[in-house]
Amino acid sequence: MRKHRRPSRRACGACWRVPANAPVGFAGVYGAATVSRRILYVQAAPAAVALILLFLA
DSSP states (O other): OOOOOOOOHHHHHHHHHHHHHHHHHHHHHHHHHHTOTHHIIIIIHHHHHHHHHHHHO
8 A cells, every 4th residue: 555645844834824814814804894994904914915925835
């Protein structure tokens, strides 16, 4: 039988960062729509930038 290779540490980190970061962006968009536009710039924009940089890395 073939052994499965373990994913690298970088791959494992990326797998956890996306699910952990996506709800922050969604919450920021929801908060901007319901409470204040400032939430969009303080919470959702950095989350979107982090996700984009994560996918580019």
